[in-house]
Amino acid sequence: MPVAGLLFDPASRPALAELEELARTRRIFGVTHLDAGAGLAELFLDGLTFDCLGCVPGAPLRMDTALQLVALPGDFAVADHALVTLGPGAHLAGAGQLLPVVRVLAGLVLALSELPGVRAIAWLPARLTMSPAWFAEAIGIWLKGGPFPALALTGLARSELGYASRGLSYFVGQEFVFSGKDGNLRESDVRGAMRLTDWLVAHGRVDSRREVELAGFGTVLLEPEGPNSLRARSL
Numbered sequence: 001m002p003v004a005g006l007l008f009d010p011a012s013r014p015a016l017a018e019l020e021e022l023a024r025t026r027r028i029f030g031v032t033h034l035d036a037g038a039g040l041a042e043l044f045l046d047g048l049t050f051d052c053l054g055c056v057p058g059a060p061l062r063m064d065t066a067l068q069l070v071a072l073p074g075d076f077a078v079a080d081h082a083l084v085t086l087g088p089g090a091h092l093a094g095a096g097q098l099l100p101v102v103r104v105l106a107g108l109v110l111a112l113s114e115l116p117g118v119r120a121i122a123w124l125p126a127r128l129t130m131s132p133a134w135f136a137e138a139i140g141i142w143l144k145g146g147p148f149p150a151l152a153l154t155g156l157a158r159s160e161l162g163y164a165s166r167g168l169s170y171f172v173g174q175e176f177v178f179s180g181k182d183g184n185l186r187e188s189d190v191r192g193a194m195r196l197t198d199w200l201v202a203h204g205r206v207d208s209r210r211e212v213e214l215a216g217f218g219t220v221l222l223e224p225e226g227p228n229s230l231r232a233r234s235l
Helices: 016-026 099-112 132-143 189-203
Strands: 004-008 030-035 040-045 048-053 068-070 082-088 118-123 128-130 155-158 163-166 175-179 210-214 218-224 229-234
Touching: 004 099, 016 030, 016 040, 016 099, 040 099, 048 099, 082 099, 099 132, 118 132, 128 132, 155 189, 163 189, 175 189, 189 210, 189 218, 189 229
Parallel strands: 068 128, 175 229
Antiparallel strands: 004 082, 004 118, 030 040, 040 048, 048 082, 118 128, 155 163, 163 175, 210 218, 218 229
16 A cells, blocks of 8 residues: 655656665665566565556556645645655565554655655655655655654644544554634644544554643543544543
């Protein structure tokens, strides 16, 4: 399943030969298999393989919409760009969402962002589209031992009910809606929603009602609502 993507000017869509050349010159990743007809390359990094799809001479891919643009012009049109996707290889079936695998995949995206014509990076589970520089900074800090880059790999959307997570289900199998104390959202509650994202990624899904203490925020009540949803409320 494609998880990450790189958006290119259509005229700059990379060829499979360019991936091979980048692998030879930078020596960060390897190319273990090519399927020219499908525009598919199997890339190897840190003992893991990932499928890269959308390169010349294969058919071009497109990303129809993005739910959020980060550090990009407001009129950036994702559908006007060629999309090259990355996803865990077949041998990683069922394990692609594990953080060690995601870290390697993120490092591979950084390596491929050196290709000419890259205009944006997409994280597909959350339908986020970011500038390459912003993504590189957020992910680079994480790869050097910093905190999980919640704003690069998950999203938050304001709704009438509170702050709704997007893309968190890729990591823990659940999305949450975070509401403020007494049902009223405060400015600090967006920080609470971000802290909750960090907590869930670190601790995993919640299947029974419980209270958790979020560092730098306070206590939050978590209540499952169905198999894939979670309601959170600050106390």
